[in-house]
Amino acid sequence: MFTTVLVANRGEIARRIFRTARSLGLSTVAVYSTADARMPFVDEADAAVELPGNTPGETYLLAELIVEAAVRAGADAVHPGYGFLSENAGFARAVIDAGLTWIGPPVDAISSMGSKIEAKKLMAAAGVPVLAELTPAEVSADDLPVLVKASAGGGGRGMRVVSRLEDLAAEIDAAPAEALSAFGDGTVFCERYLAGGHHVEVQILADQHGTIWAVGERECSIQRRHQKVVEEAPSPLVERIPSMRAELFEAARKAAAAINYVGAGTVEFLADDAGRFYFLEMNTRLQVEHPVTEETTGLDLVELQFAVAAGEQLPANPPPTVGHAIEVRLYAEDPSNDWTPQTGTLHRFEVPPSLRVDSGVVDGSEVTPHYDAMLAKVIASGPDRTSVARQLAGALERSKIHGPGTNRDLLVWILRHPAFLAGETDTGFFDEHGVGEKLDDGVVRVSALAAALGDAAGRVGPVRVPSGWRNLRSQPQRKSFRVGDAVHEVEYQLTREGLVAEGNVQLVESGPARVVLRVDGVRRVFDVASYEGLVCVDSALGSVSLTPVERFTDPALQVAAGSLVAPMPGTVIRVGVQIGDKVTQGQPLLWLEAMKMEHTIAAPVDGVVGELKVEAGQQVEVGAVLAVVGEEA
The missing domain is CATH 3.30.1490.20 (ATP-grasp fold, A domain)
Structure with missing residues (x-):
């Protein structure tokens, strides 16, 4: 049995594997990029080795650097996690050649599934x-x-x-x-392409002695940009069709046997509403969504990976699936703006302790453009699907997530959507139902008022006089906040009779962190947190992030009309126009890559490309002017 495990990954993946390793008494080694030096997974390891650089290509994708780090730190085993080099046969071979235990499938199995074209031929021959x-x-x-x-x-x-x-x-x-x-x-x-298909996958676990488990199925059909957002076990589709589970499990075991598979893996299928299914791919690694299988079987899949790698034999059959589990992926992104990733400091990350949270971030973590936009996986489990969805939605709604924008409100909306609760969860979910609802304008207005009152209370000096108080009535106090593209202006006065503001609102009490208002006769508590350039207001009505609007703007920060600015830091991967080209509103002009996603930058108006300030391969910062589209004249 090995004693020290290097995890060739980062963030929540590394933390998840460290957790099981510690429970087994194993020592842990982390590798980290320069950008990740202050991330929590680095401190949680017993030893850590820096990989100089920021991007994956400079760090986590360099097999030779990681093997060298393992040897230098005294590790005798390597766990690849999921993503990066986890399905790289060359990396697995390098680990084994260095005399280390590879906690993953055989090199040949990885190679055979590495090409989707060749994998489909193999599966067809095996009867899948x-x-x-x-x-x-x-x-x-x-x-x-x-x-x-x-x-x-x-x-x-x-x-x-x-x-x-x-x-x-x-x-x-x-x-x-x-x-x-x-x-x-x-x-x-x-x-x-099955436009209304269901993404259903089977968790496989196989040992070195010929035992192959099909450890339940998961449905991962709600996706954006072909990436999963909500995952659950068991699958609502499979639950509806009596014969489908046995057929899926048999196909998955055939797939594993065809390549002499060992370890944890996932066989993914695309299914239609009638239960007909087709092989998509086999992931020769642990999956991001493995917690829902753990929550419904009681297994620790990482512990079983360690056991299989050490040569232990699995029991003849896996435990049965009991109850239901749902996982949502909390992304730093704006779903209403083409899923644009968000970056910056995560000032506060607080999720109710009733849930399982697999996260790579803590209060103060920096969300950078170098890696995936996922902040955490939030998982709930219970006896039935409806109660689990309700529990998860309520807990997410009460979470305090301050900093970059997230898809939290979208996740709550999905979990409460009638189609989701009815199990109608195909891959066209967002195409059919949209991407959530805008926050109610009334909630934004009253939250902005709470933010202004909290700010005023925080500025009070040693004399306890409310901000803006006058012996005689005068001008109201005014403060402006930006929420998305809209600007909300708050006007209020604190008089002898109390608060004077828009709507039926009375002030009960106020402080810099807590404002209590009576809104339409109902007492409401607003928690107010102020940061540099950001005010976050949490209440039972919803969470609102407000950007204070300065009264006087710096002319140097203004950009010319028609300018296309970078919505996030990234790399220009393609430029589709030249100076002087006529373009129409909405026409793609160039493409940015950031946080493992490709983003299209389109013309804001009809006109002519007057300036082009970037070229392919160039790194840009958020807010940088990329091009200017002006009138033809």
Whole structure:
């Protein structure tokens, strides 16, 4: 048995594996990039080795540096986590060649599943149902919609849904560039796309003695940009169709046996409403969503990975699935603005202790543009699906998450949506139902008032006189806050008779951190937290993040009309126009890559490209002017 494990990963992944390692009495080693030096996973390891640099290509994707770090730190085993090099056969071989225990599947198994094209051929030969591969030249109108897909990909990178034949050539040109950037392999292929399909996967665990477990299934159909947002076990679709579970498990075991699989892995399928399913891919690693399987089986899948790697034998059968579990991925992103990632300081991260939280962040963590936008996985479990969804939604709503914008409100909306509660969770969920509802304007206004009153209370000096108090009535106090694209101006007066403000609102008490108002006769408590350039107000009505608007702006910070500015730090990967080109509003002009996602920057108006300030490969900071579109004249 090994004694010291290096985890070749970061964030919540590393923390999750460290937790099990410590419970088994194993020592732990972290590797970290320069950008991650202050992240909590680094301090939680018994030893840590820096990989100089910030981007994955400089750090976590360099196999030789990680193996060298393991040897230098005295580790005798390496766990790859999930993502980065976890499905890289060359990395697995390097670990084994260095005399270290590889806590993962055999090198040949990783290689055989590394190409989706070759994997589908193997699975078809093993009797696993597959969707036929299509070459771009043979795609016809009858085949539409089709999915253009990276052969070496994962996590939605290098994927394009094509619904019109005239768009196919452009998407086949674009997908390889993204795939090459993400995986170092630009090979793509086409297959038929099930627009209303269900993403259902089976957790596999196999030992070195021939035992193969199918440890329950998960449904992960609610996705954005082909990346999962909500995952649950068991699958609502499989629960509805009596014969489907046995057929899925048999197909998954066939897939594992066909490649002599050992360790934890996941066989992913795309299914229709009738229960017909087709092999998508096999992930030769632990999955992000593995906690819902753990919560419904009582297993620790990481502990079992350690046991299998040490040569131990599994019992003949896995434990049964009991109850239900739902996991949501909390992302630092703006769902209403094309899922744009958000960066900055996470001032406060507080989720009710009733939930399981697998997170890579704590209060004060910095969310950088270098890595995935996921902050945490939040998991609830219980006897039935409806009660679990209700518990998870309520706890998320009460969470205090201050700093970069997140998809928290969207997650609450999903968990309470009638279609979700009815189990209607196919991959077209957002296309059919939208991406949530805007925060009620009345809630924003009263929260802005609470923010202004909390700020005023915080400025009171040694004499306890309310801010703005006068012996004779005069001008109201005014304060402006920006929420999204809207600016809300608060006007109020504190008089002998009490608070005078818009609406039926009375002040009960106020302090810098807590304001109590009576709104339409109902007592409401607002928790107010002020940070540099940000005020966060939490109440039972909802959480509102407000940016104070300064009365006087710095002219040097203003940009010319028609300017396209970078919404986040990132790398320009393509430029689609030249100076002097005529463009129309909404036309894509250039593309940015940040936080493992590709983002389109489009023309704000009809006009002519007057300035182009960037080129492909250039790094840009948030707010940087990328181009200027002006009138033709």
